[in-house]
Amino acid sequence: MSVSERDILAAMSKVMDPELHIDLVKAGMVKDVRVDGDKAKLKIELTTPACPMKGKIQADAEAALKQVPGLKTFDIEWGAQVRSAPQAGAQAILPQVKNVILVGAGKGGVGKSTVSVNLAAALAREGAKVGLLDADFYGPSVPLMTGITEKPVSPDGKTLLPLEKHGLKVMSIGFLVEADQALIWRGPMLHGALMQLVRDVRWGELDYLVLDLPPGTGDVALSLSQSVKASGAVLVTTPQDVALADVVRAKQMFDKVHIPVLGIVENMSQFVCPHCSKATPIFNRGGGHKAAQMFSIPFLGEIPLELKIREAGDAGVPVVLSAPESAEAQAFVAMARNIAGRVSTENMRVAVKLPVIR
Numbered sequence: 401m402s403v404s405e406r407d408i409l410a411a412m413s414k415v416m417d418p419e420l421h422i423d424l425v426k427a428g429m430v431k432d433v434r435v436d437g438d439k440a441k442l443k444i445e446l447t448t449p450a451c452p453m454k455g456k457i458q459a460d461a462e463a464a465l466k467q468v469p470g471l472k473t474f475d476i477e478w479g480a481q482v483r484s485a486p487q488a489g490a491q492a493i494l495p496q497v498k499n500v501i502l503v504g505a506g507k508g509g510v511g512k513s514t515v516s517v518n519l520a521a522a523l524a525r526e527g528a529k530v531g532l533l534d535a536d537f538y539g540p541s542v543p544l545m546t547g548i549t550e551k552p553v554s555p556d557g558k559t560l561l562p563l564e565k566h567g568l569k570v571m572s573i574g575f576l577v578e579a580d581q582a583l584i585w586r587g588p589m590l591h592g593a594l595m596q597l598v599r600d601v602r603w604g605e606l607d608y609l610v611l612d613l614p615p616g617t618g619d620v621a622l623s624l625s626q627s628v629k630a631s632g633a634v635l636v637t638t639p640q641d642v643a644l645a646d647v648v649r650a651k652q653m654f655d656k657v658h659i660p661v662l663g664i665v666e667n668m669s670q671f672v673c674p675h676c677s678k679a680t681p682i683f684n685r686g687g688g689h690k691a692a693q694m695f696s697i698p699f700l701g702e703i704p705l706e707l708k709i710r711e712a713g714d715a716g717v718p719v720v721l722s723a724p725e726s727a728e729a730q731a732f733v734a735m736a737r738n739i740a741g742r743v744s745t746e747n748m749r750v751a752v753k754l755p756v757i758r
């Protein structure tokens with residue numbers, strides 16, 4: 401029995417992307433199908449190199465090809481092509497950036513910058529082109545957390561080159577102004593300075609720009625979020641019940657400007673004693689889950705309270721790079737994959753008018 405390219409496509413159209421809820425052919429992921437007698441070659445292009453469902457898609461695709469009558473061997477080349485947010489492109493303020501991911505929190509000190517830096521580093525480690533923009537003028541921590549001490553240069557007096565470290569393109573308000581100076585600026589001045597950071601930096605082509613927002617739900621966070629036409633926002637919280645009120649405010653802020661909330665990350669979830677391995681929920685447990693349930697938005701992961709995370713931050717090498725095999729690094733990687741998956745789902749939902757599935 402001879403096999404045709406149509407048979408291969410028919411088999412692939414039975415494989416569903418478990419997150420996007422459409423089949424691989426409809427999602428445009430199946431490329432370059434070639435059949436030669438009883439052998440087939442094809443390429444499957446995932447929507448992100450950090451795909452949280454790659455293992456399942458791979459198993460399902462192989463199982464489907466094994467069912468094709470007459471097909472003896474097959475060779476799947478795996479790749480990834482990050483899709484742009486529908487609002488990205490020539491008209492946008494960042495025309496070469498496919499997706500802006502906002503990282504926000506209802507209040508300061510919950511680990512927003514730690515999450516931003518590790519998210520960016522984890523996505524880059526998976527193979528994506530990633531930028532990190534620190535707009536947190538209250539306490540720009542990205543220079544310290546990435547170990548960058550140089551100042552950005554402007555080759556033409558108008559635009560700035562981002563600094564490059566850990567496979568990331570990095571820019572921070574902290575590179576340009578003293579913290580006490582930014583703090584006395586009023587709203588419009590701050591917004592202007594931050595927009596300059598967005599617009600006048602030569603980011604080049606990026607799959608993801610992770611934007612560490614100023615904490616809270618003030619006007620600057622709101623107007624910046626609105627201006628960059630983000631793919632979505634990640635809310636960082638600690639597990640206490642008192643943090644819930646801040647999450648509510650942050651969620652309302654993003655709803656107001658129609659930015660999808662990609663989900664909630666619970667930071668400082670519990671402390672695992674390095675001596676006896678006993679887990680202690682210092683800041684209580686479950687607040688992030690509770691908030692996610694309350695709003696029917698995804699829970700993107702929990703990050704333990706762990707000395708190594710703080711030490712890695714202070715040493716300028718994110719823990720996902722300094723100790724990639726550690727449980728805390730794995731927690732960040734799982735979170736980053738969930739976020740990349742949610743960005744893909746949001747983009748696909750708009751592109752093919754999928755129903756909202758939470």
Ligand SMILES: Nc1ncnc2c1ncn2[C@@H]1O[C@H](COP(=O)(O)OP(=O)(O)OP(=O)(O)O)[C@@H](O)[C@H]1O
Nearest residue numbers: 508509510511512513514615704705706709710713
């Ligand atoms: N999971 C964690 N385990 C241990 N230390 C952590 C963890 N998350 C954050 N920290 C530490 O807590 C401090 C505050 O974190 P970070 O600067 O990321 O918070 P933030 O929400 O961005 O704060 P701000 O809004 O004030 O800028 C840092 O010293 C950081 O290293």
